[in-house]
Amino acid sequence: MQINGSIALVTGANGGIGTLFVEQLLQFDVAKIYACGRNNSKLAHLVALDSNRIAPVEVDIEKPMSVSAAVNQCSDITLLINNAGTSLNEGLISSKNLDAARKEMEINYFGTLSMCRAFAPILKQSGGGAIVNMLSLIGKVNLPFSGSYSASKAAAISMTQGIRAELTGQGTLVVAVMPGTVNTELAKDWPNPKVEPAEVVRATLKSVIDGEEDVYPGEQATQISSQLLTDPKGVEKYLARFLPGMELAGTDA
Incomplete structure (x- = not known):
């Protein structure tokens, strides 16, 4: 897909x-960016970067009515980047209740699915376009320190594969992005x-641009994704050491 001139x-x-996506898309000379939050x-x-090409749009992907309103406002897109997500760093058994698990699933799985469903017809009208789902390597193997987040991303990976299959006929590229630990505030306590x-x-x-469906950014993601093919149980057992409540900052993983 050509990003230049896309919407x-x-x-x-x-x-x-998300901010970096907007900045780099501008460098690709896109026609328009709907910056959603x-x-x-x-x-x-973000609007201050280029008020002629960047339009702010209020979207809460947990709320169907908000997603529907976004479709009406952004009915000409050719590239959908589902970057919104959350991690509450809770275990599966150690967590006091299911609140974190439900919240992560609502945003990371159902919210992303809602966006894909809502904008798939628009992408079809534009000739196919592309969907990018920002996922995580720990959707492939659970990190118990953030076990329910891992589970939500596992669901989102499977969902992405299903959407890819359903949208092949309309020519929509569906990209699954599965980095390891990203150096953001969200993951400040996660392993190095x-x-x-x-x-x-x-x-x-x-x-x-290259039409690559699965991408593993960073050395950590590249190595672990390879190890999962040769020794999946070994990777699982290694990550099983990182339990809820551990002090992970500065720990090499």
């Missing part, structure tokens, strides 16, 4: 990775090493 929508645009006041710094957000964004946009 992109980025959810979670006010976050670290739950509050327009937090998107002003961490990949820089800019590297994740560069690898993601390159995968869109």
